[in-house]
Amino acid sequence: MQKSTTAFLSSKGNYSTFSFNGTTLTFLTSKNLExxxxxxxxxxxxxxxxxxxxxxxxxEDYIDLQPILENLYMEPKSFLSKIQNVEVRYE
Structure with missing residues (x-):
């Protein structure tokens, strides 16, 4: 089975989530973000x-995932290099 090259970004409450191929990063975001x-x-x-x-x-807003990955002791280069595009997705 071929893995996807698309990651997904969403938010709920004070948290944002970034998901890619079974790995989900959850991080604090602005309490004002809808x-x-x-x-x-x-x-x-x-x-x-x-x-x-x-x-x-x-x-317009900006998110830098590299320091988040480093704080989780994940190797940013190996994780991020497989992602070709990111989409907003709410379920």
Missing amino acids: RYTKVKKWDNGYIVVMAKNKSKPEH
Whole structure:
């Protein structure tokens, strides 16, 4: 079975989740975040994303996964190199 090259970003409450091929990273985010709306750019761990906050119009935001992976004692290069694109997905 071929593994996917797409990762998924979402949020719930004060947390964001980044999922890729069975691995899910959960990290604290702004308490004002309502939802991510669109991934504008994926650059090997750096994500430019459109987000909607409470009482604020949609705006551009930034997520850097490299320090999150390092804090989890994961090797960023080996994990991130397999990801070709990122999509927003809410279930």
